[in-house]
Amino acid sequence: MAKQQPVPQLRTAGGIRYELTRKRVKNLNIRVREDGTVAVSIPLRTSAEAADRFVAARAAWVQQAQARARRRSLQDARPLPDKETALAHFTAMSDKVYPAFAGVLGGQKPTIKVRSMTSRWGVCHMAKRQITFALQLYNQPEAAQIYVVVHEYCHFLQPNHSPAFWAEVAKLLPDWKARRNLLK
Numbered sequence: 001m002a003k004q005q006p007v008p009q010l011r012t013a014g015g016i017r018y019e020l021t022r023k024r025v026k027n028l029n030i031r032v033r034e035d036g037t038v039a040v041s042i043p044l045r046t047s048a049e050a051a052d053r054f055v056a057a058r059a060a061w062v063q064q065a066q067a068r069a070r071r072r073s074l075q076d077a078r079p080l081p082d083k084e085t086a087l088a089h090f091t092a093m094s095d096k097v098y099p100a101f102a103g104v105l106g107g108q109k110p111t112i113k114v115r116s117m118t119s120r121w122g123v124c125h126m127a128k129r130q131i132t133f134a135l136q137l138y139n140q141p142e143a144a145q146i147y148v149v150v151h152e153y154c155h156f157l158q159p160n161h162s163p164a165f166w167a168e169v170a171k172l173l174p175d176w177k178a179r180r181n182l183l184k
């Protein structure tokens with residue numbers, strides 16, 4: 001019977017450095033922390049070699065999660081802009097997208113607003129003909145910002161996230177998925 005190790009063991013598999021802990025768990029678990037370090041927990045009787053294989057099989061996924069964590073920490077280090085700066089920025093971006101939606105909007109530009117939001121990047125209020133962008137979006141990659149602008153505009157065509165909605169997004173941004181993946 002394997003002995004429980006209270007201190008995580010540092011191991012490397014598939015080019016991934018990770019901390020291995022044995023716990024009273026049923027399955028092997030892997031987690032990439034906010035700081036990019038990797039924690040793996042395995043059942044008491046599972047061998048370290050099985051953990052290595054488990055990690056190696058998920059190396060690509062771990063690397064992606066680590067890249068995301070790196071981007072996130074860089075973005076968090078950047079201060080948020082003031083509201084006027086962000087509003088001018090998103091209004092200019094919105095003005096470029098607007099012509100494609102001028103018809104459905106009856107030739108009237110939507111009102112653009114900015115406020116601090118941590119749970120979403122944008123909100124479209126169709127009845128008010130208004131889009132609100134998260135101040136935090138300003139620090140995201142520009143390619144992803146454009147995706148959010150197009151996404152919110154497409155809600156003037158489709159109020160939900162139905163396949164028809166995504167088809168509208170794809171018409172303007174065929175690479176919308178790659179752009180969305182840039183968002184933290």
Ligand SMILES: [Zn+2]
Nearest residue numbers: 151155160161
């Ligand atoms: Zn949406």
